[in-house]
Amino acid sequence: MANGTSPANSAPGARPPVLSIERASRRFGDVVAVDRVDLAIGQGEFFALLGESGCGKTTLLRMIAGFELPDEGRILIDGQDMSRTPPYDRPVNMVFQSYALFPHMTVAHNVGYGLRQEGMARSERDDRVAEVLSLVELSALAKRKPHQLSGGQRQRVALARGLAKRPKILLLDEPLGALDRKLRERTQFELMALQARTGTTFILVTHDQEEAMTMSNRIAVMRAGRIHQIGPPRQLYEYPNSRFVADFIGSANLLMGEVVGMEAGVVRVRLQSGGQTVAIEVEAGVSFPTGQSVTVMVRPEKMEAGRQAFGGPNELTGEVVDIAYLGDLSIYHVATAGGIKVQVAMANRQHRQGKPLERGEGVHLAWHPSDAVILTE
Secondary structure (H helix, E strand, O other): OEOOEOOOOOOOOOOOEEEEEEEEEEEEOOEEEEEEEEEEEEOOOEEEEEOOOOOOHHHHHHHHHOOOOOOEEEEEEOOEEOOOOOHHHOOEEEEOOOOOOOOOOOHHHHHHHHHHHOOOOHHHHHHHHHHHHHHOOOHHHOOOOHHHOOHHHHHHHHHHHHHHOOOOEEEEEOOOOOOOHHHHHHHHHHHHHHHHHHOOEEEEEEOOHHHHHHHOOEEEEEEOOEEEEEEOHHHHHHOOOOHHHHHHOOOOEEEEEEEEEEEOOEEEEEEOOOOOEEEEEOOOOOOOOOOOEEEEEEOHHHOEEEOOOOOOOOEEEEEEEEEEEOOOEEEEEEEEOOOOEEEEEEEOOOOOOOOOOOOOOEEEEEOOHHHEEEEOO
């Protein structure tokens, strides 16, 4: 639990679900790849399945596509059970990480391949291909072959092919994994704009937290075949429901402790290391019994570090043991007097500013009670 907040697993009420997954499981021998997953994704959402390698996210995506069939449960698209429907009869399309373009075909022929296989008349097919190539801004490259394109252009060809059949759901399996960092960042915003223009439901599989948080309306964090939390990026980051989610989404300082009191919406927690008592604000109606073991989560950017005491309710002292200069930010690793190791992220706002903290220097750390979250799982 995170300050009493527990995001719902269903899609927002304003968006009727285009996809409903009901208690779906998939096993490979003794390995349970997907374990009784319930999930609803609304029409027009950009949704992300996020997790580390082997968590089941790609298997779940393949189950939606029809490449894997559930051992239990159902997969419904627009209310129709697709659990045993073959991939070619499902109103979905998939963009693979490798793009899977035909090297001997032109861009236009690659994009129109699925339409030709369906028997669409040539004039209609040509119009559709021209439409989607315009959408991904590749009209001028229609006659080129894949080897004549950049990585970003090949990725857009794969997207155009996926959209050409006008699927209800477009599935994206690590689609930006082959791109370098700057191109990947630019393509993320291109994908978001494309999804907004088409209104198609996009479901993205990725292990990259930043990618998921940048592009998606909602994220499902997966681990060991199960969904641990679903919510908008801001909700997952600010109010994770477990230590796992807190640690997986971004960086987090996780301080173990025990509740020693609660009054007027403020919980007091004695930290295991050092015995320091800190204060955390919680939502109205949320209570924690005295003696309960909890974890206090504070994001690095919520902490302040300085040479002088701050005089607030939450203050630790320590020594800077390492510094990472990232340009816009400096990350300070601090070992506190109580033996706790924390990270503090401080923005480098000015070229000329006060003398920065140095390794081996003593510091005071502080954060506001409303910037911490109590986790019980």
